[in-house]
Amino acid sequence: MLIDTHCHLALPDFDGDRHDVIMRSHKAGVLKMIAIAIKVKDFVPLITLCQDYPSSVFCSIGTHPCHAHEELEVLVDELVCLASHPRVVAIGETGLDRYHNAHTIEDQKTVFLRHIEAARITGIPLVIHSRSADEDMVALLQEQIKKGPFSFVIHCFSSSQKLADICLELGGYISFSGMITFPKYDDLRVVAQSIPMDRLLVETDSPYIVPVPCSGRRNEPSYVVNTAKVLAREKGISYEELMEKTTENAFRLFSKMSKCVF
Incomplete structure (x- = not known):
């Protein structure tokens, strides 16, 4: 089993074929998916989706x-x-994202700090987006972890070995997306080789x-299989072992998934 985190x-x-997308994922062995929030105001559609597929789909809340x-x-x-x-x-x-919205970086920091505090209070992990903001991200994480622990994953990792x-x-955990399959991303594959197996996750960001x-299609959760196969190759392990380890890691980090009763 794989989990698209x-x-x-x-x-x-996905409005035209969402059910088919989820069924294709199941057929590919991707049995659980985390539907990630982009805006808090869109919470109701996320929860509705989870309730429509109670054994498969979970979600996050955030901005x-x-x-x-x-x-x-x-x-x-x-x-x-x-x-x-x-x-x-x-x-x-x-x-933090300086690539698309550098002009709102102070607002981003304000909102990010609120999310960190919510993660501390709830014990639920943070899903972190970091693009063209490595220095800011390092400084904030190091500063905030001293104020109280929280768990987190850097999603769609595309940054430096230092980060x-x-x-x-x-x-923290590191999650890799389809970027790791792109021919020009040799440096990213080198980073992937260095990540301990107990901190590794896979995703689509579909x-x-x-x-x-x-390439050329719309991404969907079933395609996480392609990312997992490249990661297995880079780690020098079988695809089956990669599936087992990343699934174990996902249940450890997103522990509420394993506590849900269907």
Whole structure:
């Protein structure tokens, strides 16, 4: 079994064939998926999706950094309250993005800090987005972990070995998307080789970042198989072992998944 730890199944991209997408995932051995929030205000569709597929789909609650300036009114208490829903297994995605929205970086930091505090209070892991913001991210994580522990994963990792090493030192997990299948990303594959097996996760970030050899299509959770096979090759292990380890890691980090009764 594989778990797609980061997909955006509630987006309109899947409105025409969402059920078929989930069934294809099951057929490919991807039996569980975490539908990641982009905006807190879109919480109801996420929960509805989870309830429609109670054995397969879980979700997060949070504000993507590119939308931070739109949800400055969302405070810690609201995040904590919404995170108490049994289908919510993570907080985020949250973080910093200087690539798309450098002009809102201060708003992003404000929102990110609220998400961190919510993760501390609830004990639910953070799903962190970090793009073109390594220095800011390192400084914030190192500063915040001193104020109280919280668990986290850097999703769709595409950064430096330095950021990976620091995240691991702080107890974080690293999740790889289809980027690791792209021919030009040799450096990223080198980073993947260095990640301990007990901190490794896989994801699609679908409908984005379509892995090779599925280029030109819309991404979907079943395609995480392609990412997992490349990771297995880079780690020098069998695909079956990679499946077992990443699934074990996902249940450990997103522990509410294993506690849900269907």
